Amino acid sequence: MGTHDTSARSSASSRKGAENHPRTGTRPAGVVHENARHTARFTVIGNHLAQHAELSLLAIGLAVHIQSLPGGAAVGIKSLAARFPEGTTRIAAALRELEVHGYLRRTRERTGSGRMVTRTVSCNQPGRTGGGEEETAEAPKPKPSTRRAEPKRHVEPKRRALPPVPQPAYPAPDLLATALGILAGLRREDPRLHVSAADAEHLAPGVAAWLERDLAPADVHRVLTFALPSEPLTRPAALLAHRLGAQLPPLPPFRARSEAPAVRHPLQNCDTCDRAYRAPEPGMCESCTPKTDVTGSHPCSLLV
DSSP states (O other), X not given: OOOOOTTSXXXXXXXXXXXXXXXXXXXXXXXXXXXOOOOSSOOOOOHHHHTOSSSOHHHHHHHHHHHHSOTTOOOOHHHHHHHSSSOHHHHHHHHHHHHHTTSEEEEEEEOTTSOEEEEEEEOSSTTOOSSSOEEESSSOOOOOOOSOOOOOOOOOOOOOOOOOOOOOSSOOHHHHHHHHHHHHTHHHHOGGGOOOHHHHHHHHHHHHHHHTTTOOHHHHHHHHHTTOOSSOOSOHHHHHHHHHHHTOOOOOOOOOOOOOOXXXXXXXXXXXXXXXXXXXXXXXXXXXXXXXXXXXXXXXXXOO
16 A cells, blocks of 8 residues: 555654654744834833733733833823723722832822822832932922022020929019019029029019018028039029929918007196196196086096
């Protein structure tokens, strides 16, 4: 039999014969690239993005589209949803993927007019800076201000408030003047007790409250200067305010006004009867003084 069935498969042929022994003129399996060099309108995309193992296909395609846009192009969710058939939900999820893997940075910023905008930065190589272009979603980057920067003013540190001091019941001007005199004389006892005019104005009512309690100025001076600490006094006014409040004596007990004693006149001799009686000046006693009553008699009342 000289005939040969060309359609019959030979029993000796290998299962991977085409791979082990490629035949001339046959097309290999898989994609075949037909590349031509771009000379205009092209974008260089790294394989770390195009072949990313964790990004979704939508995220990779969205990143390629964003990297191909010029700076300042709108890449907000609504702008992309109007450009592509995918909805806002899928596009938002893809943008979050690119943020997680460093291909996008989105921040909220306030423009010079006070409007809040989203600033989007596209990174063609995550982890590296200076090689990519920045793109804004809704507004261009505000121009730097040309106004001359004002020199910084020296701000005095805020002083701590002094402790409160007792207040007098009747802050008479003379009483407050005496209190200021006591405070001004403290530095003669100890130079560390020098207080400013503002501190003295704060402390004067407390000293006046002590003077109202029947204390002499020397007693108040002695209390404020007694047993001072040996270390330097950083805030002498605070120490004085503490002493005025913590060691305030009680009010003196109430004393009712006593009645004036009866006047005891000296003894005088009556000019008429020569009897003794008490009177401020010589003259006649009460008996000899002419008096007329209903009966016309002259009562006599001697003072012995």
